[in-house]
Amino acid sequence: MGRFWAIFFSLAAVVTVGFTAIGAEYWWFPGDGHAHTTLGKKIDDLFYLILIIVAVTYIGTHIVLGYVLWRGAEIRKDEKVWFSHGSHALEVIWTIVPSGILLFIALYQMDVWRNYRVKAYFPKKTAAVAEVTARQFEWRIRYPARGKTLQPRPQPDDIYTVNDIRVPAGQPVSISLRSDDVQHAIFVPELRVKQDAVPGLVIPVWFEVTETGTYDMVCAELCGWGHYKMKARVIATSEEDFEAWKINAAKEQFYDGVPATPDAVAAKADEK
């Protein structure tokens, strides 16, 4: 029976890691399993690096466990068992090696972290496309008028949407994240974008969507009874479609019910 458990524990590790590797390729990560932003791909690479380190350690320790069980199974009933009271050298090694691995991960991921969070390291041509304000329980988005740059304070010709964040794909863009009341967090799994919205702070978040599409966004900070209602979308379109949308959105928003041209006025009069 001892030999059975020895093989069982050794194989269990290999099988688990095998399934995890298959899962990681097909359904572990949100969406189609791959990041849809440039930086997201680097974040995925960090996940895989850590996964490999963990897998090697996991398989290694289980093989050692299997070996110990196998040796234990060989002991005959009349044989005297042997006890170990620890090994100083071994303990030093298994303290230093994991510390070294953790230090390596901490240093290795610094570039990605800095690029993601520190404004001075954002891509140079990052366009500020919108201000996103979280509130109980929705996202209000303010865009500068076509051809203008985003101002810290609302402008009369700004365009507004609720729960729809429109961005051009294929270029680095940033949004200014704020909160009107409590703490919220934007989370767009497929873009690997996650950031808390903190009352009193304006936090810039940049990303470059690689493929046009609609990506689900949720609030990732339990912010009250209607937390679940904070579903939103990031809609990434081509630059031209983004500009065209802006023209349309401005038309709709500023339409005051009065036909604009003399022809339209005449058409309206004919209707009556």
Ligand SMILES: [Cu+2]
């Ligand atoms: Cu929220």
